[in-house]
Every structure is written in structure tokens, then in C-alpha cells.
Amino acid sequence: MDNNQKIKNIIKSLGEHQDSHAAIELLTELGTNSPDDEIRELTAQTLIKKNTHESLRVVLISKGKGINDLSARVAMASINELLSLKDKTEALKILDDTIKMHSEEDVRNTARSVKALMTFSS
Amino acid sequence: MQISKIGLNTKKTVQNTHSEKRLSTNPFGVSFKGNVIQADVFETGNKTSITKNISEKSKLFASAVVSGINSFNESFKSRMNAIVSFGKKVASDTLETLERIGNTEIKINMDGIKDKIFPDRKYEVKNLSKMPVEELKSMWQDLTEEEAAA
Numbered sequence: 001m002d003n004n005q006k007i008k009n010i011i012k013s014l015g016e017h018q019d020s021h022a023a024i025e026l027l028t029e030l031g032t033n034s035p036d037d038e039i040r041e042l043t044a045q046t047l048i049k050k051n052t053h054e055s056l057r058v059v060l061i062s063k064g065k066g067i068n069d070l071s072a073r074v075a076m077a078s079i080n081e082l083l084s085l086k087d088k089t090e091a092l093k094i095l096d097d098t099i100k101m102h103s104e105e106d107v108r109n110t111a112r113s114v115k116a117l118m119t120f121s122s
Numbered sequence: 123m124q125i126s127k128i129g130l131n132t133k134k135t136v137q138n139t140h141s142e143k144r145l146s147t148n149p150f151g152v153s154f155k156g157n158v159i160q161a162d163v164f165e166t167g168n169k170t171s172i173t174k175n176i177s178e179k180s181k182l183f184a185s186a187v188v189s190g191i192n193s194f195n196e197s198f199k200s201r202m203n204a205i206v207s208f209g210k211k212v213a214s215d216t217l218e219t220l221e222r223i224g225n226t227e228i229k230i231n232m233d234g235i236k237d238k239i240f241p242d243r244k245y246e247v248k249n250l251s252k253m254p255v256e257e258l259k260s261m262w263q264d265l266t267e268e269e270a271a272a
Contacts, residue, residue, distance in 0.1 A: 001242040003265045003272075010262050013250030022255035030262050 008042055015046040024055050032058060032065045040069060041077045048081040048091075056091050060114075061098045061107060067114050068107055079114055083121050092118060 001009075011031055014023040024047065031043025044066045047055040059066025059078055066078045082091055095118070098111040236243055243249065250258060 001245055003269045006242075006245045007262055007265050007269075009245050009247050010250055010258050010265075012247045013253075014255070014258065016247070016251045017255060017258075019255050026255055026259050026262070030259070030266070034266075 004036070004038070007039060011039070011042050011046055015049055020050065020052065021054070024050065024052070024058070027055075028058050032062070037071050037073055040065075040071065041074045044069070044074060044078040045081045048078060048085065051085060051087060051090060053090055053094070056094050060091065060094050060111065061102060063104055063107055068110050075110075079117065082114065082118060088118055088122060 011027065014027055017023040027043050027047055031039060031046070034040050034043070044059045047059050047066070050056075062068065064070060067075050067082070069075045069078065082088070085091060092115060095111045095115040099108050099115065102108050102111065253261075
């Protein structure tokens with residue numbers, strides 16, 4: 001097992017971890033700031049799967065993370081994960097707030113696009 | 123004396139000799155001073171002496187056997203006593219050992235053994251999810267540093 005796979009397994013284990021708050025903090029600190037696209041992609045997917053206000057905020061409103069990631073691959077993987085959520089209530093609520101109140105126009109535009117996709121797909 | 127009578131006598135003598143030979147068990151027909159030695163005499167004598175010797179020897183043998191049996195019994199008893207005492211000691215030692223084993227708590231760190239056999243085992247998701255987040259953080263940082271160095 002190579003080191004990259006070990007890190008991926010750590011990320012997956014954090015998705016199932018009982019200490020959800022500490023797990024989200026670690027994923028935000030190390031995962032979303034990783035120079036490796038695969039690690040950032042897996043981190044964003046893991047945070048979205050948790051489907052909590054705290055985890056979704058990181059990938060929806062943070063510039064350069066989740067749906068706002070500079071890598072199209074990471075951004076698309078995040079959007080796909082959002083679309084596959086069974087309960088989209090919390091995600092749509094955060095997107096609404098972002099569209100209304102976020103200071104960055106790019107972030108607002110991305111949020112608007114993603115919200116439209118989620119609305120049409122559901 | 124008439125010749126005819128003499129002849130008869132001669133005949134008789136011959137007949138007597140035949141009868142003496144028939145009585146004798148001596149196969150060689152040894153004679154001493156004209157008389158045939160009765161083989162039965164020394165045969166009987168020999169038989170008597172052999173029997174005597176045999177009976178004497180058998181007595182000696184029997185006494186030797188008896189004394190031998192006695193000494194064997196004594197040595198056997200002493201050896202058996204030694205064996206019995208050894209067996210008792212072994213039994214008591216075994217019981218003591220079993221008691222000690224019964225009172226001893228044996229702990230085998232199976233996780234440690236498994237980790238040594240399968241070094242990547244701790245990186246399985248089900249095992250990682252049981253670890254504290256702080257430990258996962260340090261593991262992640264170490265792996266990132268290793269990757270950057272490589």
C-alpha cells in the first residue's frame with residue numbers, strides 16, 4: 001500500500017469517525033489544502049457525504065475549496081456528490097445564503113449555478 | 123566220561139554263553155578272566171551317580187535360584203521405591219505447575235502480532251476509524267512529509 005492510498009484511507013476513516021467535529025476540522029485543515037488533486041477531491045466528497053452544516057459550509061462557500069476549487073475535476077466531483085445527496089435541504093439552504101450574502105462574486109455565481117443544477121435534478 | 127557227554131556239555135556251555143550274552147546289556151561283551159562283565163553293574167552305577175549328581179546340582183541350582191530371587195526381590199523393591207518416589211515428585215511438581223499456570227494470567231497482544239505480520243493492517247479504514255483524530259492527523263502529516271521527500 002503506497003502512502004497516497006494510506007492517506008486516502010485516513011480520509012475515508014474520518015468520514016466514518018465518531019468524533020465528527022474533530023474529523024471535519026482535520027479534513028478542512030489537511031485535506032482541502034492538499035496539493036494533490038485526488039486528495040482534495042476525496043476530501044470534498046467526504047465532507048459532502050457527512051451532510052452537516054459545518055461540513056457543507058467548507059465545500060460550498062470557501063473560495064478555492066469544494067465547488068470553488070480551481071481544479072475542474074475537484075469542482076465537478078463535488079457537484080456530483082451534492083447531486084447524489086438524498087437529503088439536499090441543508091445544502092440548498094447554505095447555497096441560498098451564499099448567493100445572498102457572500103462577498104465574492106465568483107463564489108456567489110458558482111453557488112447559483114450549483115443550486116440550479118440541484119433544483120432541476122431533484 | 124563219554125565223548126557224547128562231553129559234546130553235550132560243550133553244547134551246554136555254548137548255550138549258557140549265549141544266555142549270558144543275552145542277559146548282558148553290555149554291547150561290547152567285555153570279559154574279565156573268562157567271565158563276561160555285566161554291563162548293568164557299571165551302567166546302574168553310572169546311572170546312580172549321574173542322578174545323584176543331577177539331584178545335587180539341581181539342589182545347588184535351586185538354592186542359587188532362590189537366593190537370586192531373594193536378592194532380585196530386594197533390588198526390585200528398592201528400585202520400585204525409587205521409581206514410586208520419583209513419580210510422586212513428578213506428580214506433585216506437575217500439580218504445582220498447573221496451579222501456577224491456573225493463577226497466571228496470560229495476555230497475548232494479538233493486534234501487535236497482526237501488525238507485525240501485516241504492516242499495512244493499521245491503515246485499513248475499519249482500523250483507522252477507531253483511532254483518535256489526533257493520531258490520524260500525525261499519521262497523515264508523516265505520510266505527506268514522506269511523499270514530499272520522495
